[in-house]
Amino acid sequence: MLARADGYPGDGAPSDLLEVRAVSKHYGPIQALSDLSFTVRKGEILGVAGPNGAGKSTLLAVCTGHQKSDAGDVLVEGAVLSGRPPHRFCHAGVARMFQIPQVFSSLTVRQNVEVGATFGWRPGSGSRLSVEELMRVTGLDGLGDHSSADVDLITRKRIMLAAALATGPKVLFMDEPLAGLNEEEIETLAELIATLHRTLALSIVLVEHKVRALARLSDRIMILNFGRLVRLGPPAEILADPEIIDLYLGRSYVA
Ligand SMILES: Nc1ncnc2c1ncn2[C@@H]1O[C@H](COP(=O)(O)OP(=O)(O)O)[C@@H](O)[C@H]1O
Numbered sequence: 001m002l003a004r005a006d007g008y009p010g011d012g013a014p015s016d017l018l019e020v021r022a023v024s025k026h027y028g029p030i031q032a033l034s035d036l037s038f039t040v041r042k043g044e045i046l047g048v049a050g051p052n053g054a055g056k057s058t059l060l061a062v063c064t065g066h067q068k069s070d071a072g073d074v075l076v077e078g079a080v081l082s083g084r085p086p087h088r089f090c091h092a093g094v095a096r097m098f099q100i101p102q103v104f105s106s107l108t109v110r111q112n113v114e115v116g117a118t119f120g121w122r123p124g125s126g127s128r129l130s131v132e133e134l135m136r137v138t139g140l141d142g143l144g145d146h147s148s149a150d151v152d153l154i155t156r157k158r159i160m161l162a163a164a165l166a167t168g169p170k171v172l173f174m175d176e177p178l179a180g181l182n183e184e185e186i187e188t189l190a191e192l193i194a195t196l197h198r199t200l201a202l203s204i205v206l207v208e209h210k211v212r213a214l215a216r217l218s219d220r221i222m223i224l225n226f227g228r229l230v231r232l233g234p235p236a237e238i239l240a241d242p243e244i245i246d247l248y249l250g251r252s253y254v255a
Pocket residue numbers: 027030031032050051052053054055056057058059
């Protein structure tokens with residue numbers, strides 16, 4: 001097996017949980033993803049950053065079965081899943097938190113989490129906690145019987161997170177989970193993500209514009225632009241590069 005310069009062990013290594021192999025995706029004339037290849041290692045947090053329109057949400061959609069790629073494959077634990085519907089990805093241990101928090105507002109908080117457990121989990125999925133335990137670890141204690149219709153944004157995010165975790169994921173894709181939160185809530189949710197990652201032995205793919213939080217949480221960061229991989233490496237290396245900061249992340253994060 002060939003070793004690459006960034007220490008990445010190569011195709012099909014046992015440490016790889018999910019592999020994206022030469023994936024391309026276009027919408028009409030827009031090339032959203034272009035010959036993109038990388039892997040998600042077991043147990044890592046892989047941060048993803050890049051300007052608006054870089055293809056981050058499309059990448060998540062392709063990796064979770066919500067969009068079909070035009071070319072290339074997505075493999076989970078060595079099995080090709082691209083072209084399969086979202087529930088097949090889910091049952092293989094792939095979960096997703098959407099950019100816009102979606103909950104069933106006619107259901108209680110507990111029922112929302114139960115939906116994930118009922119429809120998402122299968123014997124081939126990862127390990128799962130009970131619904132009560134999931135609500136406790138995501139900070140929803142005492143809210144089980146509460147209607148989901150009128151909860152605030154961070155609570156909606158907690159519900160989505162608990163519902164996603166109820167499917168027993170091995171890898172969780174999160175699309176800008178910190179968006180729309182104030183500084184204190186960002187701290188709280190970032191801490192929750194770190195704790196869940198530690199205690200549940202999850203791999204996480206974290207798309208995030210809040211670069212400081214991203215750097216703190218991620219084992220590696222991938223920069224995308226125009227659907228292409230610009231750089232992939234440890235946060236210290238990526239964020240030490242003035243060109244990356246200027247072109248892709250913006251100066252504001254340094255402040
Ligand atoms: N459903 C869609 N139909 C047409 N164009 C889309 C669709 N989704 C995304 N795009 C376009 O694809 C490109 C990548 O979008 P997206 O994946 O949402 O990027 P990001 O999440 O990095 O902002 C953008 O140019 C966007 O306008």
